[in-house]
Amino acid sequence: MNDRSNETQAARDSNPVLVEVTRGEMVESCHRGAFAVADVEGRIVLSAGDFERDVYPRSAIKPLQAVALVESGAADAFDVDQKELAVACASHQGEPQHVEVVRAWLSRIGYSNADLECGAHLPYGEESAHALIRANQPAETVHNNCSGKHTGFLAVARQLGVAPKGYIKFEHPVQQTILGILEMMSGLDLRGAPRGIDGCGIPQYAMPLGKLALAMARFADPVDQPERRQAACAKVRAAMAAEPMMVAGTGRFCTQVISATGGRVLVKTGAEGVFCGALPELGLGIALKIDDGATRASQVATGAILRRLGVLDDDVAQGLSHLLTPELHNRAGTLVGEVRAAEPAFS
Amino acid sequence: MNDRSNETQAARDSNPVLVEVTRGEMVESCHRGAFAVADVEGRIVLSAGDFERDVYPRSAIKPLQAVALVESGAADAFDVDQKELAVACASHQGEPQHVEVVRAWLSRIGYSNADLECGAHLPYGEESAHALIRANQPAETVHNNCSGKHTGFLAVARQLGVAPKGYIKFEHPVQQTILGILEMMSGLDLRGAPRGIDGCGIPQYAMPLGKLALAMARFADPVDQPERRQAACAKVRAAMAAEPMMVAGTGRFCTQVISATGGRVLVKTGAEGVFCGALPELGLGIALKIDDGATRASQVATGAILRRLGVLDDDVAQGLSHLLTPELHNRAGTLVGEVRAAEPAFS
Numbered sequence: 280m281n282d283r284s285n286e287t288q289a290a291r292d293s294n295p296v297l298v299e300v301t302r303g304e305m306v307e308s309c310h311r312g313a314f315a316v317a318d319v320e321g322r323i324v325l326s327a328g329d330f331e332r333d334v335y336p337r338s339a340i341k342p343l344q345a346v347a348l349v350e351s352g353a354a355d356a357f358d359v360d361q362k363e364l365a366v367a368c369a370s371h372q373g374e375p376q377h378v379e380v381v382r383a384w385l386s387r388i389g390y391s392n393a394d395l396e397c398g399a400h401l402p403y404g405e406e407s408a409h410a411l412i413r414a415n416q417p418a419e420t421v422h423n424n425c426s427g428k429h430t431g432f433l434a435v436a437r438q439l440g441v442a443p444k445g446y447i448k449f450e451h452p453v454q455q456t457i458l459g460i461l462e463m464m465s466g467l468d469l470r471g472a473p474r475g476i477d478g479c480g481i482p483q484y485a486m487p488l489g490k491l492a493l494a495m496a497r498f499a500d501p502v503d504q505p506e507r508r509q510a511a512c513a514k515v516r517a518a519m520a521a522e523p524m525m526v527a528g529t530g531r532f533c534t535q536v537i538s539a540t541g542g543r544v545l546v547k548t549g550a551e552g553v554f555c556g557a558l559p560e561l562g563l564g565i566a567l568k569i570d571d572g573a574t575r576a577s578q579v580a581t582g583a584i585l586r587r588l589g590v591l592d593d594d595v596a597q598g599l600s601h602l603l604t605p606e607l608h609n610r611a612g613t614l615v616g617e618v619r620a621a622e623p624a625f626s
Numbered sequence: 627m628n629d630r631s632n633e634t635q636a637a638r639d640s641n642p643v644l645v646e647v648t649r650g651e652m653v654e655s656c657h658r659g660a661f662a663v664a665d666v667e668g669r670i671v672l673s674a675g676d677f678e679r680d681v682y683p684r685s686a687i688k689p690l691q692a693v694a695l696v697e698s699g700a701a702d703a704f705d706v707d708q709k710e711l712a713v714a715c716a717s718h719q720g721e722p723q724h725v726e727v728v729r730a731w732l733s734r735i736g737y738s739n740a741d742l743e744c745g746a747h748l749p750y751g752e753e754s755a756h757a758l759i760r761a762n763q764p765a766e767t768v769h770n771n772c773s774g775k776h777t778g779f780l781a782v783a784r785q786l787g788v789a790p791k792g793y794i795k796f797e798h799p800v801q802q803t804i805l806g807i808l809e810m811m812s813g814l815d816l817r818g819a820p821r822g823i824d825g826c827g828i829p830q831y832a833m834p835l836g837k838l839a840l841a842m843a844r845f846a847d848p849v850d851q852p853e854r855r856q857a858a859c860a861k862v863r864a865a866m867a868a869e870p871m872m873v874a875g876t877g878r879f880c881t882q883v884i885s886a887t888g889g890r891v892l893v894k895t896g897a898e899g900v901f902c903g904a905l906p907e908l909g910l911g912i913a914l915k916i917d918d919g920a921t922r923a924s925q926v927a928t929g930a931i932l933r934r935l936g937v938l939d940d941d942v943a944q945g946l947s948h949l950l951t952p953e954l955h956n957r958a959g960t961l962v963g964e965v966r967a968a969e970p971a972f973s
Contacts, residue, residue, distance in 0.1 A: 304820040308918055311918075399957065409759050413760055475963065478956045478957055609824070
């Protein structure tokens with residue numbers, strides 16, 4: 280185990296409360312965490328909590344992983360369009376629109392459902408999940424929320440001229456290519472970082488939140504990166520902005536924020552309470568981690584950061600109010616509380 | 627808003643980390659919280675964190691609410707058997723075994739699905755939920771995890787000779803009866819306490835964790851309570867011990883702990899990371915709240931408290947290891963981490 284991780288969470292100072300969950304006359308639950316907003320020189324322009332603490336970025340860095348798809352030449356070689364590039368950045372809901380794009384893309388590059396090593400799970404989208412259950416059909420790997428990303432990995436493997444099998448392993452050229460990009464964009468030596476396995480099987484490298492924010496700032500504005508990477512980042516950003524529905528799905532936070540801001544704000548959720556964001560016009564990157572891993576909190580906290588940065592104007596914020604301060608209703612439909620940002624943490 | 631609740635969570639000292647979630651070489655997420663173990667005189671014999679902080683007990687006090695069912699005479703008058711009494715204490719999975727018991731009980735006392743005011747949701751049990759979806763049948767109120775408790779409320783209303791409609795309201799005689807029991811067992815004046823509405827529509831009263839533990843100690847050993855209540859508590863305890871499957875369902879934490887200990891340990895989960903427990907042989911009550919509301923943490927922390935109290939012998943603990951330190955597997959079935967108690971908090 281790496282030195283950086285020897286210290287247990289229990290021994291650490293606590294991060295501030297970022298999000299409160301109310302019920303009636305009381306705050307019932309609260310979520311602590313940390314975040315950093317960095318510019319392309321790594322300056323932290325806004326933060327709360329310990330942003331030097333290591334986190335696994337999880338699916339929040341799918342846009343950075345997708346940079347490899349373009350930079351390797353695979354996107355051009357296989358005529359990857361914007362929907363495909365956006366679904367490579369996605370934690371998608373497994374709706375027909377997502378599954379059809381992934382299936383067609385897989386088939387075009389000569390692979391199938393069986394080549395995806397991400398495992399299968401029922402679609403996150405309730406309607407899509409119920410449709411499968413009703414039809415008595417099993418969940419397939421294409422329904423996995425990461426199937427677009429994995430299809431991208433297969434395309435990179437083909438482009439690199441290596442056998443695709445085992446493309447999720449640390450030592451496979453696909454993962455090594457991505458590791459190189461992550462190291463250069465974060466400025467970290469990740470080969471010695473604490474390592475884990477992601478929900479979909481690929482390696483995860485721990486990185487301090489502030490450096491993750493820097494990597495996202497460079498994704499937003501890769502001014503100090505090689506030209507090839509600048510072009511790749513621009514292509515990935517354009518795909519996310521043009522096809523927000525591919526990045527998540529109907530009703531989802533990422534899709535709605537990207538869509539409502541016309542792609543000026545690119546956000547991506549990750550498991551265990553992680554969120555990343557890129558603000559191309561401002562050259563800023565955002566990285567956030569809720570200590571306890573709750574998505575209800577990471578979304579509301581990300582919304583509060585965006586409000587604080589002034590990138591959601593009042594009209595947009597009004598339209599997103601159901602995401603920024605979600606109401607809680609009980610089973611009979613009665614309003615019982617809300618999830619809200621703990622204001623002091625964002626001021 | 628009550629004075630006690632004016633202070634926001636954000637301004638409070640943090641509770642200790644009770645549970646850690648590992649992934650590979652690092653602790654990825656952590657859960658803070660507080661707990662108290664009290665004896666029948668209200669002495670706190672074991673604790674962590676701020677046990678004077680108010681919590682909503684949520685479904686963790688269903689056993690105390692079920693005391694009203696017996697004490698009112700309704701259980702005797704309507705021949706309520708142990709399965710019915712246990713399902714009145716339950717957050718059940720909506721399996722056929724639960725739904726059948728609730729339907730039959732409702733019908734015997736002259737009510738139906740339509741009289742339950744808890745709202746409907748798909749069964750928590752995946753198999754049961756999928757069966758309904760496959761059959762194209764809607765979720766009914768009997769599938770609600772609280773349907774047993776609500777049937778008990780209807781029985782109490784009938785016994786009290788009052789109209790059942792609105793039995794979930796604060797001012798209804800059923801809820802006033804329960805409020806009286808909660809006040810006497812916790813020693814609190816709850817009429818001025820911060821109040822909220824539960825997931826199933828009934829009132830929730832905030833109480834300090836230490837007092838909730840006292841109420842559970844009195845449930846375990848009601849030595850200072852009126853005789854009628856002593857008998858009622860004994861009946862409810864016996865039902866939970868005899869019918870653990872009714873209290874939750876297949877594979878569930880509460881069911882497995884009650885079952886594995888032969889009913890010597892009675893535990894009940896609540897939403898938003900609450901857990902209560904009663905140890906009749908030791909005359910102890912347990913109350914726990916995970917600050918962020920996570921059930922994965924409340925279960926593991928409750929297991930650690932039970933271990934610390936010495937009420938799970940090694941054989942039992944071995945058999946429950948999948949609940950005490952659950953392994954985390956990814957979608958492809960690979961072991962990626964575990965959920966574990968943060969030992970210092972329980973020593």
